[in-house]
Amino acid sequence: MASNDENFKQQNGFTEEDLEKYKQSLREHNLVLYYAARTNGLPRNNMEEKMEEYLKRKEQEQNWAKNKKWMIISPLHTTAECAVEAQFDTGADANFITEGMVQDRGLKKSRLSLAQKVNTAVGEFVCDYEVMVNWRGRDRAYGRIHFFVLPDGARIDKPLIGNDWAETYWEMLLDEPPKDTVYYTALKKEKAKERIDGAELRAVVQGDQSRLRHNKETYEQKQGSQAQGSSSGQEATQRKQAKR
Numbered sequence: 001m002a003s004n005d006e007n008f009k010q011q012n013g014f015t016e017e018d019l020e021k022y023k024q025s026l027r028e029h030n031l032v033l034y035y036a037a038r039t040n041g042l043p044r045n046n047m048e049e050k051m052e053e054y055l056k057r058k059e060q061e062q063n064w065a066k067n068k069k070w071m072i073i074s075p076l077h078t079t080a081e082c083a084v085e086a087q088f089d090t091g092a093d094a095n096f097i098t099e100g101m102v103q104d105r106g107l108k109k110s111r112l113s114l115a116q117k118v119n120t121a122v123g124e125f126v127c128d129y130e131v132m133v134n135w136r137g138r139d140r141a142y143g144r145i146h147f148f149v150l151p152d153g154a155r156i157d158k159p160l161i162g163n164d165w166a167e168t169y170w171e172m173l174l175d176e177p178p179k180d181t182v183y184y185t186a187l188k189k190e191k192a193k194e195r196i197d198g199a200e201l202r203a204v205v206q207g208d209q210s211r212l213r214h215n216k217e218t219y220e221q222k223q224g225s226q227a228q229g230s231s232s233g234q235e236a237t238q239r240k241q242a243k244r
Helices: 005-010 017-027 031-039 046-065 099-104 163-172 193-243
Strands: 068-075 082-088 097-098 109-120 123-135 142-150
Touching: 005 046, 005 097, 017 046, 097 099, 099 123, 099 142, 109 142
Parallel strands: 097 142
Antiparallel strands: 068 082, 068 123, 109 123, 123 142
C-alpha cells in the first residue's frame, strides 16, 4: 500500500527525482532574491507549488518529532491510568484529542453548548465535545487538562498540546514512557505482559506460602496434642504399676 507521501506525489504529478531537482534549484538561487521574485508575482507552475507544500510539510513533521513528551492520564474521579505520548502543536492554543482516543481510554466527554470551529496542524474541524482528564508528569507534577474532541477523520495518533497549556506545563511532562503503568498504542489498549505475568506469579507464590504456613501450624498442633496424650497415658500406666 502506498504511503501518504507517495500518494501526494502521484496526485500532483512529481517524482522523487523532480523533488531533488527542485530542492537543488532552491539551493542554487539566492533565497532573498528568490522570495523577492515570488513576491513580485513571477509565475510558478502548479507542480512547483505542490513540491513546496510537500517540503514545508516534511519540515513541519521533523519539527514535530522534537516536540514529543509522555504524560499519564486518567478519567476524573478514578484511579485507572494510562500513559500517552503527547505532541506539542506550536500553531494551536488549545489541546486536542480524537474521538477514538476518548473511547479507547475510557474518558467521559461532555457536549459543548456551542460547537467550536478549530484550526489545528492537521486541518480545520468542528468540535461538538470536550473532555477533562487528570494528568501526571515528572517530579510528582499533576493536575487537570482540557481537550477539544476532534472527529475520527483527524490525522493524529496522539493528543495535541497547544501553546496555552504547554507554556506552563510542558517541561513537567516525561521525556520517556513510564515503566510502571498500563501503556497504550495509537489504536488499542494493552498491558505490559511481563508485568502481568510477574504479578500473577507473585500472587501464586504468596498463596502457596500461606497454605504451607497453615498446614505446618495445623501439623504442629496435631503433633503437640498427640504428644500430650501419649505423655498422659504413660503417667497413668506408671501410677498403676506403682500401686501394685
